[in-house]
Amino acid sequence: MKLTCALNFTTMKSISTRMKNQFDIILVLPYPFSDHPSFPEGLLASALRADGFRVGVLDALHWQDPHEFTLLGRPELFFAIVSGPVDSVIMNYTPTLKRRREDLYQTDGNAFFPDSPRTAASRVRPDRCVITLANQIRKAWKDVLIIAGGMETSQRLFAHYDFLRQRIRRSILLDARLDLAVVGMGEIQICAAAQAIADKKNLREFKIPGTAVVRSNRPDGSDYELLPALEEIESDPSLLLSAYKKQTRADALGRGVLQRNNDRWIVCQPRAIYTPKILDGIYNREYKRSQHKNRSISPALAMNLFSITSHRGCMGRCAFCAVCRQQGGNVISRSPESIIREVEHMSRHPRWRGVISDVGGATAEMYGMDAHVRDFRPPYLGLLRMVRRHPLVRKVFVASGVRHDLMLKFPELLEEIMLHHSGRFLRVAPEHIHDDVLKYMGKPRFSLFREFCSLFGDINRRLKRRVELAAYVIVGHPGEEAKHVKDMAPMLRNLGVDQIDAQIFTPAPGLLSTALLVSGTDDQGTAIPVCRDPRELDRRKNSLYT
Ligand code: SF4
Incomplete structure (x- = not known):
């Protein structure tokens, strides 16, 4: 017990x-x-x-x-x-x-x-x-x-x-x-x-x-986006696509969302507004960074014991990811002062040895790219420099993902991450190599990943310590056919990728990708390839490692 x-x-x-x-x-x-x-x-x-x-x-x-x-x-x-x-x-x-x-x-x-x-x-x-x-x-x-x-x-x-x-x-x-x-x-x-x-x-x-x-009657007012009803989606699951789009629009417009489920109404109010000041208040409190004192800690806590959340939200809006729905599609960043304060709190932990395992969020380099900020030079670089130069800190790693398309705009940031903040690998997520699939994933076209690999290689040649490149990919995403996976491993290796981390697409609830899988069409009603056969999905994944 x-x-x-x-x-x-x-x-x-x-x-x-x-x-x-x-x-x-x-x-x-x-x-x-x-x-x-x-x-x-x-x-x-x-x-x-x-x-x-x-x-x-x-x-x-x-x-x-x-x-x-x-x-x-x-x-x-x-x-x-x-x-x-x-x-x-x-x-x-x-x-x-x-x-x-x-x-x-x-x-x-x-x-x-x-x-x-x-x-x-x-x-x-x-x-x-x-x-x-x-x-x-x-x-x-x-x-x-x-x-x-x-x-x-x-x-x-x-x-x-x-x-x-x-x-x-x-x-x-x-x-x-x-x-x-x-x-x-x-x-x-x-x-x-x-x-x-x-x-x-x-x-x-x-x-x-x-x-x-839940309410038994529809609320008054026009401040709500109305989703297709449960019964309509049950008889035509492709309506999940329209439901997803309407929720996204409601989020963008700051509106609530309504859906009838049989004789009841699900009534969701507009998203709660978090600001940098509110985040500072939340993270400025002192946390013990522990579980029960008599227990060994979970791997999740061990991995995050000395990690720092610098911001919430992501502008990526990838179709298979729930971060935007959970944290919002706009970035909200903490102040540098609040982050330094957290470093000082952490340093009082009995296991502290001066090493921070991560400073970031869903995607690290989006720190400071809040909606109201017009200057898109990355404040993340300044943040990393400030944290690693703090007298209590020996080393700072970046374990959060980095977007390869954004890194192309900020080569100086990429170089500093490779020089000071990566372990053996730098991990990026091209997710696929075919634009026919990437477009359904909501990811950038593959040519940007090629450019990134070239930039990564140039920087690597200048560094004393070689950093290896690990690429996350997803197989079995809607839009993919078996032929799209055949050339994936050789293509990535040719570009200098040292390690491929592949996962099979999981149709988690509430995702755009799941709606694509269930409906078997894009949002214009055009049929797209989908794969639900577990053996075929395993085959596609395993083919990347043979
Ligand atoms: S960039 Fe990463 S965190 Fe952001 S939506 Fe895409 S997968 Fe999710």
Whole structure:
């Protein structure tokens, strides 16, 4: 049994002797809690505490037993399910639907409870964890309020394709019977929800930006983008394409989104607005950068122990990536002062040895390219110089991805990353070599990658230490045929790529690429090649390594 309290890692015994209702909000997680600013649970607990709420945590608990959800008593305000940065089906299954044994967010990376059979029921993270955890909470507490957030909630907010069952599912708000869904990054939203509930406001009527509720009637006003209804998508799944486009337009225009699911309405308010100042406030708080003191830490925490998030959001809008939907399509950057302050906080950690594993975001070099900034010279270069010259710092790595097309515009930045901030490899993501596929991925044309390889080679020849080039590629993306993969490995090697990291496209819920796969057409209704045969997908991937 695993149990923590976000405030002070309280032990089981002391909890059992306390009064019930000692917490305003209890966070429920399908993996161990990390008090770290790279993890949503750490950020949310810290934000709520800063607003004066008492926060308890039930993490990695034996979810099969409803009694486990009673261990901290009943929260004064609500349970908050934090599903984490990855959808549980994506974490639990490979793209060809084989069960994964590892889960980077669990203790020692083990997806199963210790000494348990390797079955779905023994997973620490259940499939579709938000629904399972919400159901178990309701078995333990009949009429308690439940809020959920995280990637799974955001991606499954509206009618979506579930690749485990290979069918359209209705909104997670209905399946999990949630009182409120937090969409996107959630610190502002969860604090606003906590305050609204404490003030006895009606959540269904109280319009908190970046949240969604179920209503029995369509709300008044024209401030909403109307998506195709669930039943329409069920009978014509190609409408997922139009639903995706409408959500993107709503995001760009700052509008809410509506969708009818049978006799209910899913009502999502416009995205919550985060600013550099708000991010500074969030990250300026001190985090312990630890899990429970008696546990070994998860691989995810070990990798990120001394990493720094410099910004949120990405302008890339790649069709297979959920970052834009979760963090926004505009970049929001922290101030350099706030980042240096975090370095100083980190330096007090017992494991600190002066090495920062990453300074970045979804794509590192987008730091400072906020929507209101017109000068597109990269402030990221200045940030890296400032951090690596700090007296407490010995070495700074850049582990976040870098966009090869942007690096072409900033060769000085590329050279400094190669010289000072890369390990053995510099990792870039051309994703494919054929423009016929790249256009459906929303990625730059392949000629830009050729140019990048040439620039990379020129710089490498000047450096004393040779940096190797690793390329991420995706096979099986909609638009691809078997012939498109045949020449991929030789082509990349000819360009000087030393290592190919290939993955098979995973049709995660809520993505444009998933809508393309399900509909088998582009957004103009023209048929495109799609591959769903697991053996053929494996064959394409394996062909890159033979
Ligand atoms: S550039 Fe990277 S982070 Fe940004 S949308 Fe594309 S894949 Fe996602």
